[in-house]
Amino acid sequence: MHLLILLHRWWGVVFCLLFAMWFASGIVMHFVPFPARDKAVTSTGRVEAVSEDAARDVAAGYARSHRLDASRVTAERVDYDQWTVSGDYDSDRPLFRVALNDTAGTVLYVSSTGGDIVLVTTRQIRTFNYFGSIAHWIYPAALRHHTKVWLALVWWLSLIGTIGVGLGVVIGIARLGTAIGKKTPAYQGLQLWHHTLGLVFAPFIFIWILSGFLSLSEDWPLRSFHTLDFAPLTSRPLLRSVVIVALCLCGLAFSLTGVVLAWRRVRTTAADTRGR
Numbered sequence: 055m056h057l058l059i060l061l062h063r064w065w066g067v068v069f070c071l072l073f074a075m076w077f078a079s080g081i082v083m084h085f086v087p088f089p090a091r092d093k094a095v096t097s098t099g100r101v102e103a104v105s106e107d108a109a110r111d112v113a114a115g116y117a118r119s120h121r122l123d124a125s126r127v128t129a130e131r132v133d134y135d136q137w138t139v140s141g142d143y144d145s146d147r148p149l150f151r152v153a154l155n156d157t158a159g160t161v162l163y164v165s166s167t168g169g170d171i172v173l174v175t176t177r178q179i180r181t182f183n184y185f186g187s188i189a190h191w192i193y194p195a196a197l198r199h200h201t202k203v204w205l206a207l208v209w210w211l212s213l214i215g216t217i218g219v220g221l222g223v224v225i226g227i228a229r230l231g232t233a234i235g236k237k238t239p240a241y242q243g244l245q246l247w248h249h250t251l252g253l254v255f256a257p258f259i260f261i262w263i264l265s266g267f268l269s270l271s272e273d274w275p276l277r278s279f280h281t282l283d284f285a286p287l288t289s290r291p292l293l294r295s296v297v298i299v300a301l302c303l304c305g306l307a308f309s310l311t312g313v314v315l316a317w318r319r320v321r322t323t324a325a326d327t328r329g330r
Contacts, residue, residue, distance in 0.1 A: 055228060058221055063319060065218040070312030073215065075189055076266075077306040082186030084281075084298050089175050089183070091142045106131065109150030109164040116162060116171055117154055126155040131166075136188070136195040137175055138163055146172050216264045223256045244311055251308040258301055259308070 106129040117124035129152045132138070138149055146165035149172070154160040159177025164170070187193060191208070198204050226249055233240035241249045252259075265280040278284045287294035 055225070058225055062218065062221045062225055063316075065214075065221065066312045067316040067320060069215055069218055070309050070316050072211070073263075074306055074309035074313055077302045077309055079186050079190035081299055081302045082182055083190050084295065084302075086179060086182035086186055088187035088191075089137060089173060089179055091140075091172050106150060108169070109152050109166075112164050112169055112171060113152035113154065113162045116174075117160075122154055122158075122160060123156040124154055128153050128155060134195065134199060137173060137180070139195045139198045141201070143172060146170075212263060212266050216260070219256070219260045219263055222252055223260060226253045226256065244314060248308065248311040248315060251304065251311065255301070255304050255308060259305055262301075262305070 109129045110127050113127055113129070114124045116122075117127075129150050131148050132151050133148050134143070135151065143149065143163075146163075146167055148166050150164040150166060152162045152164060154162070159180070161175050161180075162171050163173040165172050191198075192204070192211070197207070229240040229249065230253065239246060262280060282294055282298055287297065
């Protein structure tokens with residue numbers, strides 16, 4: 055048991071802050087999802103946009119139809135960027151990134167192979183996604199461009215996170231049993247809060263991290279659990295949002311208590327090391 059406690063403590067130093075980031079960013083990405091190609095495609099009649107001028111014309115037509123200001127349009131050719139790094143855009147590369155430079159910061163991406171607008175983003179969507187999906191998925195373009203490296207990183211982090219939560223559950227239950235036997239609290243102060251939150255929300259935290267780990271496989275049945283996208287929540291979007299936010303806030307509180315405890319542990323260890 056001593057070894058398990060030691061492993062869990064130092065696991066927490068590394069992973070509690072990551073868990074806090076996952077829970078906080080999960081709330082953001084629930085309300086502002088990552089801009090997806092299949093929901094933003096706008097047909098322009100399949101006119102090949104083989105030049106920046108042609109891409110500007112396509113973007114200007116989109117702006118007129120949506121009553122947007124297109125008087126300051128700029129365009130550049132890109133292979134990929136933060137918003138088009140996934141394989142969904144491989145058939146459209148290279149892309150033309152056309153900025154309308156309007157008050158909303160609208161940016162359109164035009165396929166060089168078909169002349170379609172395959173993605174539209176705004177400054178607000180991009181900003182929220184830096185705190186949402188990009189943080190949650192550990193999704194900087196420079197890393198995500200190397201798909202195998204990115205998948206391996208997320209896979210291992212999720213796996214080690216799942217194991218760490220499992221250790222915490224075992225330790226928490228064991229300490230609870232000891233406390234009941236001795237009729238004394240297992241912990242005091244912040245450790246008591248961390249222990250209580252961990253035991254109460256252990257099933258959610260464990261299954262949520264595990265399902266996130268397994269959701270890297272597109273056809274895995276637990277994938278829908280990670281986003282609570284199943285009946286009866288699917289047919290009740292407001293209830294689903296409330297449940298997601300509530301669970302994420304509780305997970306965030308649990309993680310932040312772990313962050314504080316981990317920071318105290320590092321400081322204590324450093325002080326002991328200097329005192330020797």
